[in-house]
Amino acid sequence: MTKEAKIALYTKMARIRHFEQRCIRIYQQGKIGGFLHLYVGQEAVAAGTISLLGKNDHLITGYRDHGHGLMVGMGMNECMAELTGKVTGCSQGKGGSMHYFAPDKNYWGGHGIVGGQAPLGTGLAYAVKYQGLKGSCLTFMGDGAVNQGAVHEAYNLASLWDLPVIFVVENNGYSMGTSQERSTAHPGCLAKRAEGYNMAWDVINGHDVYEVRAKTALALKRAHEESKPTVLEIFTYRYFGHSMADPDKTYREKEEIKTYRDKKDPVLLFEQELLREKVLTPELSQTINDAAMAEADKAAIFADESPDPTLADITKHIYWEEDNRGPKTTSRGTIIFE
């Protein structure tokens, strides 16, 4: 990596951190409804993996989707406005926190049902292969998803048909409030389940963005050159509850969170590494963090001042047909929207 690339990567991680922390304040002000699943603590996973993607590489994830969105280049404004349900949001206020999308940046969401995106990601990889392109689809999920049937069906199809999909299990230790030990029968690690499907697998320290990149690069090579799938299990940790609705008091000790924050924080560790490498200076780091904070503040104002969708907007974007009436229309019927 060049010096510039390293600084850019650090900047992106800092932006995710400050965006998410700004979200907490807006949530506490009562401006964000529904569920808000924060990515704080897991930044190196999205940053390390997504920073490697090229033109024909796609990605899809579950509901903890903000970090991935910022990594592909979505703006803080559209992301923040989506959280407050505004028409200027990335999904025009129709998706919310769990449903960010940026297909122009190869980002296919943002999916609310645990593991439900695994077959979709496999299908995106299928489409890439069908079209004869050298690409892939990174299909992210949490450790809680690995017990869902849809994930296993996706694993089987990916391996059976040699699809260039990389299943990235972001293992933060807890599926909501249930620890991995209490949720999952596993011999050693979750990624090893790949062996049952004759798939390659690897485990990664998700607190070290260099390691995330190095091992993901091998999986991408396998996808691009052999059209073969991989399961990557990336060990990471979230500092906040499953969502903001989770008081986080019943299933883990405060001391555990503190240990991760103090000793394994991926943003802090990367900053220290770059200071050691003399890529960053304390001043530059300060500038980057100040800028990210200011950007998040501005996004909060933008989200606040943006208008709501209108009543008429409720019935838009349901059918392509309804939004694009014309000579190519094949459907003529009445859609009842009462």
Added chain:
Amino acid sequence: MAVISYREALRAAMRDELNRDKNVVIMGEEVAQFNGAYKVTEGLLKEFGPKRIVDTPISEAGFIGLGIGASMLGIRPVMELMFWSFSYVAFDQIVNNAGNIRYMSGGLINCPIVIRGPANGGTNVGATHSHTPEAILASHPGIKVVCPATPYDAKGLLKAAIRDNDPVYVMENTILYNDKGEVPDEDYIVPIGVADVKRVGTDLTIVAHGRAVITSLKAAEILEKDHGVSVEVVDLRSIRPLDEETILKSVRKTHRALLVEENKPFCGVDAQVAYLIQSKAFDELDAPVHRVSSIDAPQIYCKRMEDLQMPSVERVVAEALKVLA
């Protein structure tokens, strides 16, 4: 114009669209080597090869979800469900993913997928293989549902479905697969959302879809011959979008309506149609709207009883006479 079977009409639709658009892929259990569990896809593997005609494992949530993901990137998958009853294990994919992705993305993503297969009772296979989920699925905005009753409609609706940019679920009927009818060789589509008056009449409107149309047409013959009643039969063809105007126009002419479907009555398609008629043509009615549907119980296995459970010509005639009384 050739006379071909409903099954051949469906196959002709797929062959046409495979030839027209290289992004069309046929996928499902036993569709390729086995030539289709009900032989709808017979010969397509030989003609188009394994890239276009793809056998899947028994893994509905997996392969339907895969098709949805592929459709988001421009593939036009035509997925066969051996029975629509099997859709229930893929419900999250069919409803949550295919049905919501366009909406939740604010129109950024389209999902041009077709899922097709038989959805019918009457085949002596018990409750788990006899579901008719058109009402369940049509209750979700974002999804289109069509139920062809004739070979002509089967070909035209399936071609329209494959060209459509939204998810279209085509519900066929194994009992109709051998029915024959006139089907043009040249390119045509039956627009989704347009009902068809299958028989013109003046005294009573029967609204039906799927095989219930065939049952109703037979009943209409008897009503005319034995009772001197002129019956109009409206075939919905499409459940969602629903062609309200054709239904209302017919009811405004005959002033009496009987609704026939093979679904169970509770929350059936005809519950919606009955509401439509009373809300928009109440003053036109000379009698209450009546319904004939399957007896409200899981589908019974015993063939003799199953035939009684489902709408029969006799039941339709008897109920029609009540509306006309």
